Amino acid sequence: xxxxxxxxxxxxxxxxxxxxxxxxxxxxxxxxxxxxxxxxxxxxxxxxxxxxxxxxxxxxxxxxxxxxxxxxxxxxxxxxxxxxxxxxxxxxxxxxxxxxxxxxxxxxxxxxxxxxxxxxxxxxxxxxxxxxxxxxxxxxxxxxxxxxxxxxxxxxxxxxxxxxxxxxx
Amino acid sequence: xxxxxxxxxxxxxxxxxxxxxxxxxxxxxxxxxxxxxxxxxxxxxxxxxxxxxxxxxxxxxxxxxxxxxxxxxxxxxxxxxxxxxxxxxxxxxxxxxxxxxxxxxxxxxxxxxxxxxxxxxxxxxxxxxxxxxxxxxxxxxxxxxxxxxxxxxxxxxxxxxxxxxxxxxxxxxxxxxxxxxxxxxxxxxxxxxxxxxxxxxxxxxxxxxxxxxxxxxxxxxxxxxxxxxxxxxxxxxxxxxxxxxxxxxxxxxxxxxxxxxxxxxxxxxxxxxxxxxxxxxxxxxxxxxxxxxxxxxxxxxxxxxxxxxxxxxxxxxxxxxxxxxxxxxxxxxxxxxxxxxxxxxxxxxxxxxxxxxxxxxxxxxxxxxxxxxxxxxxxxxxxxxxxxxxxxxxxxxxxxxxxxxxxxxxxxxxxxxxxxxxxxxxxxxxx
Amino acid sequence: xxxxxxxxxxxxxxxxxxxxxxxxxxxxxxxxxxxxxxxxxxxxxxxxxxxxxxxxxxxxxxxxxxxxxxxxxxxxxxxxxxxxxxxxxxxxxxxxxxxxxxxxxxxxxxxxxxxxxxxxxxxxxxxxxxxxxxxxxxxxxxxxxxxxxxxxxxxxxxxxx
Numbered sequence: 001x002x003x004x005x006x007x008x009x010x011x012x013x014x015x016x017x018x019x020x021x022x023x024x025x026x027x028x029x030x031x032x033x034x035x036x037x038x039x040x041x042x043x044x045x046x047x048x049x050x051x052x053x054x055x056x057x058x059x060x061x062x063x064x065x066x067x068x069x070x071x072x073x074x075x076x077x078x079x080x081x082x083x084x085x086x087x088x089x090x091x092x093x094x095x096x097x098x099x100x101x102x103x104x105x106x107x108x109x110x111x112x113x114x115x116x117x118x119x120x121x122x123x124x125x126x127x128x129x130x131x132x133x134x135x136x137x138x139x140x141x142x143x144x145x146x147x148x149x150x151x152x153x154x155x156x157x158x159x160x161x162x163x164x165x166x167x168x169x
Numbered sequence: 170x171x172x173x174x175x176x177x178x179x180x181x182x183x184x185x186x187x188x189x190x191x192x193x194x195x196x197x198x199x200x201x202x203x204x205x206x207x208x209x210x211x212x213x214x215x216x217x218x219x220x221x222x223x224x225x226x227x228x229x230x231x232x233x234x235x236x237x238x239x240x241x242x243x244x245x246x247x248x249x250x251x252x253x254x255x256x257x258x259x260x261x262x263x264x265x266x267x268x269x270x271x272x273x274x275x276x277x278x279x280x281x282x283x284x285x286x287x288x289x290x291x292x293x294x295x296x297x298x299x300x301x302x303x304x305x306x307x308x309x310x311x312x313x314x315x316x317x318x319x320x321x322x323x324x325x326x327x328x329x330x331x332x333x334x335x336x337x338x339x340x341x342x343x344x345x346x347x348x349x350x351x352x353x354x355x356x357x358x359x360x361x362x363x364x365x366x367x368x369x370x371x372x373x374x375x376x377x378x379x380x381x382x383x384x385x386x387x388x389x390x391x392x393x394x395x396x397x398x399x400x401x402x403x404x405x406x407x408x409x410x411x412x413x414x415x416x417x418x419x420x421x422x423x424x425x426x427x428x429x430x431x432x433x434x435x436x437x438x439x440x441x442x443x444x445x446x447x448x449x450x451x452x453x454x455x456x457x458x459x460x461x462x463x464x465x466x467x468x469x470x471x472x473x474x475x476x477x478x479x480x481x482x483x484x485x486x487x488x489x490x491x492x493x494x495x496x497x498x499x500x501x502x503x504x505x506x507x508x509x510x511x512x513x514x515x516x517x518x519x520x521x522x523x524x525x526x527x528x529x530x531x532x533x534x535x536x537x538x539x540x541x542x543x544x545x546x547x548x549x550x551x552x553x554x555x556x557x558x559x560x561x562x563x564x565x566x567x568x569x570x571x572x573x574x575x576x577x578x579x580x581x582x583x584x585x586x587x588x589x590x591x592x593x594x595x596x597x598x599x600x
Numbered sequence: 601x602x603x604x605x606x607x608x609x610x611x612x613x614x615x616x617x618x619x620x621x622x623x624x625x626x627x628x629x630x631x632x633x634x635x636x637x638x639x640x641x642x643x644x645x646x647x648x649x650x651x652x653x654x655x656x657x658x659x660x661x662x663x664x665x666x667x668x669x670x671x672x673x674x675x676x677x678x679x680x681x682x683x684x685x686x687x688x689x690x691x692x693x694x695x696x697x698x699x700x701x702x703x704x705x706x707x708x709x710x711x712x713x714x715x716x717x718x719x720x721x722x723x724x725x726x727x728x729x730x731x732x733x734x735x736x737x738x739x740x741x742x743x744x745x746x747x748x749x750x751x752x753x754x755x756x757x758x759x760x761x
Contacts (some may be wrong), residue, residue, distance in 0.1 A: 002258035019689055027531045030295055055436075056423050058562040062549060074547070076534065076562070080420070080434065083441060087534070089272075111570045120256075129196055130308030134250035134599060135715075136680050143255055150258055152714025157679040160185060160686035160723050185683040222684050223634065225663040230636055230681055251681040252637060255713040270710060270733075277638035321641070340648035347645070357645075359638060359734060596637050 002031045005082045009051050011069050012164055034075075040090045042068040044075065048105055052078040053086060059102065059112035065146045070094040071122055092122055103125040119144035130133070141154040180313055197236055197246050214239045218581070222251045226329045226585040229278035229595030231569070233588075237581060245576045247569055252599040256489050258558040264524030265291045266365055266501070268559075273359040275563065276597040278321050279314035281307075282539040288533035289547035294525040297499045302490040305483045306443045309380065310353065310362065311445075311537075312476040312483075312574035314486060317346045317358075318386070318540035319473050326466070326589030327398070330407050342390055354377045365525055366500025367493030377484075384480050391473055398466075399544075408462040412575040412587035424571040425564045426542025427472065428591055430456045431464035438538040441562045446469070450482045462590035469592075472540075497526050524554030534562075541565050541592060565598035611658040618756050625669070625695070625750040629744065634666035634685055637675030639702040642734040644655065656744055665691040670742075670747060673724070676704035678715045686723050695754065697727045699743050702734050707758035709733060 002010070013033065014021050020039035025032045035043050045154040047053040058076035069091035077086045092099055100125040102109040111133060113124040118132040131137060139157055141148055171505030182304040193488030197217065220226075220233040232248035256275065258321065260268050265287070272287045273280035285307050292299060324339035347357040353376045354362035362369050372380075398404050414424070416432040429436050437454040439447040455471035457464035494500050536545030542564025549555035572591045576584060605707050613676060631653070632638045633643055647653045647661055662668040665688045677685055689698070703709035706729040708718030727750060 017283065028296065028533050030226035030533050035376065037255065043203075050478075055420050057425075057543065058545065058547070058560070060547065060560040062558045062560075064345075076545075076547070079440075085442070085534070098373075107418075107421045108567060108576075110572060112423075115566075131192050131196060136186040136250075137192045138186055138188040138431060144258055148714070150255070150257075150713055151260055158185075158715075159679065159684045159717065162686075162723050184687070186680070221625075222681060223688055229640070251678055251684070252676070253678055253680070254676060254711045254715045259711070259713050274638050274710075277641060301664065312623065337649050341650070344645065344648065344650040357736065 002026050002029070003084060005079075005084045006031050008082070009047075009086060013043070013050070013127065015045070016046065030085070030087060032089055034089045037090050037092060037099065040088070041105070043103065044077075044088060044102055044105050047086070047088070051113070052081045053079045054106075055080055056106040056108050056112075057085070057108055061116040061122055061144070062073060063120060063144060063146050064091075067080060068093065071097055071120055073099060073116060073122065096124040100122055103127060111136065118142070121145065159167070183374060186534060193246060193248060195232055197234055199382055205529060215243070220584065221551065222248075226588065228325060228588055228593060230583055231588070231593065231595055231598075233312065233576070233584060235576070235581065235584070239582045240582070242576055242579050242581060242584070243574060245571045249569060249595070250599055252595045254600070257559055257561065261500045264554040265556065266520065266524055269361040269364075271357070273361055274596060275561065275600070276318075276539055276541060276544070276565070276594050277359065278594055279311075279318035279357050279540045281310045281314035282318075282363065282544065284361055285311050285445070285533070286537045286539065286544045286546055287559070288363045288365050289537060290548055291525060291527075293535045294533045294548050294550060295365075295499055295525050295529055297366050297496065297525075298494055299367055300491045301446070302371075302488060303492045305487050306368050306372060306492065307363055308445050308447070308450075309480050309483045309487075310350075312480050313346055313349065313380075315540045316473050316478050319469050319476075320346075322469060322540075322589070322592045323394070327404075329585045329589045330404065332404075338390070338394070340569045344410070349376070349379050349383060352379055364493060364548065366496070366499060367491070371492050372445050372487075380480070381408075381484065384477055384484075388474070388477055391470070391477075395470060405463060407586055408466060408590070410581060411583045412572075412590055413459070413461045414571060414575055418574060419460070419571065421451075422571045422574060423567040424542070424590060425567060426538075426592075427465050427468045428542065428571060430454065431460045432460035432469045436543075436545055438536050442536065444535070444537055446483075446486075448480075449486075452479050452482075462586055464594075465590045476504050522554075526550075526552060526554050528552065532558075536562065539564060539595060541597065542568060544597075561600060563597040563600065565593040565595070566600075569593050569598050618754075619752075622752045622754055624657065625754070625756075627749070629656070629670045629697075629747060630660055630662050630668045631670040631672050631744075632663065632665050632673050633661050634671055634673045634686070634688065635675065636673070636677060637650065637704070639674035639705070639734040640760065642737055643672060643674045645699065646737040646740045651741060652693050653733040653741075653744070654739070656748070658744065665689070668692060668700065669695065670697050670744075671724075671754050672699045673705045673720050674734075676700040676709060676716045677720050677736045679717055680715075682717050682720075682723055685720070690722055695751075697747050697748065697750065698724055699728045699730060699740075700724075700726045701740060701743070703731055704711045704733070705729075706731065717758055 020036045023034040055078040059076050062072040071092040075088040114133040197573040218235050222232045222548040230251035235242045272283040320339040320343050324336040327335040354360035419429045419432045435454045435456045452475045455468050502513040502516050507517045527550040532549040534547045538544050545562035547560040548556050549558040700706045705720050728743045728746050
């Protein structure tokens with residue numbers, strides 16, 4: 001059951017952003033709000049400024065593997081003042097995996113967005129440092145997509161030479 | 170990324186992953202301002218120094234690229250991913266219980282907390298009730314793991330600052346905790362003792378005695394170390410005012426654990442969203458206001474003392490009872506049932522083969538207070554025994570982001586102490 | 601008669617010198633810990649007070665490859681890290697030995713995925729494989745003693761340069 005503060009936040013959010021709040025789901029006490037892609041930044045800013053969700057605990061992607069709106073990006077928000085946690089989701093299609101960056105709202109979104117880019121290929125517009133974070137830049141694939149095999153693609157990342165390099169030793 | 174854009178006049182030619190290295194040099198240049206080689210630097214005091222992935226002080230494989238002006242770090246970039254093994258993708262192919270050993274290897278300094286994090290998340294999504302005795306056993310072991318992780322933090326941070334004998338002393342205490350875990354769970358440290366629905370095995374009387382002995386002797390050691398370090402001129406000079414984070418920055422960057430508590434924000438998941446029986450025990454959440462390395466040191470030392478307090482209370486409240494739920498569809502049956510009854514055998518087989526199946530489409534998040542910070546598991550289920558998506562929110566990932574912010578303006582020698590103070594675990598940060 | 605044959609005919613002299621040199625080498629094996637992950641913690645315990653490594657001569661854990669003879673790779677090695685490990689191996693002077701500590705270093709261990717090299721012997725010549733996840737420090741001591749045995753049989757004088 002969502003708590004009273006969560007319900008209050010949801011009601012106010014639905015009142016202010018009636019068109020963008022697409023769906024509200026609740027699972028075992030966690031509330032997930034699905035927001036449309038073009039209004040994600042105003043919604044997040046509103047949540048931070050008005051409802052004091054000043055702490056971004058996590059930002060991650062999910063590969064739904066559907067034909068429409070394949071990827072989902074979830075923002076895990078915490079309000080320290082009221083002790084509530086809220087999840088905001090948005091969906092991104094496969095042919096145009098672009099989202100505006102949330103760095104302007106929380107500077108901690110930096111590395112998390114780089115991780116989403118590295119693992120799923122979703123680009124964040126306005127990100128100051130759009131590079132991969134776990135895999136080297138030379139890597140061409142996006143590992144957490146469902147079609148990428150667990151064991152990797154042979155030849156996608158190289159092993160070192162086994163003969164000693166005379167210049168370097 | 171064109172290689173000709175950068176004029177690396179200091180003959181830096183990468184030997185492997187050239188794109189990756191060039192991207193880093195470019196990022197370092199782009200950070201805040203560009204590298205300008207001007208005439209007012211006749212001694213060439215600006216240089217890029219690489220504290221490479223293999224370094225005794227980087228607490229695992231962390232690479233710090235620093236641009237130095239003399240001794241001061243003007244800007245720095247962290248390169249992580251040297252321990253990335255795609256644990257989240259592995260999780261999509263394993264049942265929840267099969268995934269338990271992988272959690273051990275993430276924050277490998279306190280493996281028990283990781284087990285409990287996964288267990289509590291799966292118990293939340295599958296709505297499994299855990300018996301009281303199991304919860305207290307988990308709490309005792311989690312707090313022991315917290316003491317163990319903080320001991321290693323203390324040993325390595327102080328060793329990096331120069332006091333090498335601390336490493337030996339803290340490891341002596343850690344060996345006691347290891348033999349304790351050996352007795353309780355069968356393995357020294359990557360135990361997978363916590364099972365979905367409870368714990369694997371109960372405490373033997375010998376284990377309880379060992380825990381009581383350890384808990385009665387440990388505060389003396391802690392007191393001795395406090396006496397050695399708290400007023401030590403060298404230690405304070407080395408750590409005070411170093412690696413300062415303001416509380417606004419700590420919140421904006423998403424840091425957690427002792428790092429954010431040292432800036433004044435008392436964000437502890439044990440109080441924010443109590444799990445197991447933390448709501449029933451009495452403990453304090455230590456905080457400090459300065460936000461520097463010394464504050465982080467004090468916070469962790471006091472946390473160790475609070476852990477001892479929690480363990481004492483849990484030992485008092487430990488009542489005899491079952492250690493796993495009785496629901497054979499959701500948790501492993503006891504070994505007696507497996508060996509002596511047909512249903513037990515079949516249930517054991519089904520649990521290993523298919524596992525717990527939470528309802529399809531259900532997603533949930535559960536966080537615990539690991540020694541490093543907020544360790545959270547987001548699980549999205551597709552109705553089978555394998556999760557559709559498991560995202561692990563690791564505290565070291567966010568803390569390292571904070572580290573990148575902290576190191577600007579520090580001297581190079583402080584890097585070592587600050588990394589020790591932030592206490593990252595690369596296995597966790599790189600997933 | 602070639603030089604080697606002449607030397608071998610000396611028999612007693614060269615084997616004694618060999619034995620002396622190898623005795624010295626085996627009792628002062630300075631490890632270079634390539635501590636990557638959880639096995640590094642057990643390696644630290646191996647260097648710690650209870651399972652003392654220094655009583656075997658491994659007094660100093662030199663983090664500099666140029667001053668060490670044994671590289672203990674502890675933990676899973678990713679593709680990204682493998683180049684750094686190989687480079688450090690190349691920087692170690694001969695004679696050098698390598699211990700692959702743990703299941704992950706030996707074969708990739710439980711991490712059968714895209715990021716992990718399935719065994720460091722894909723790019724490093726390994727002398728001793730230690731199984732365990734993580735191996736107890738006693739196992740690592742056993743591995744060190746096996747390296748010592750291997751060193752004692754090393755033909756130092758009579759080796760073709």
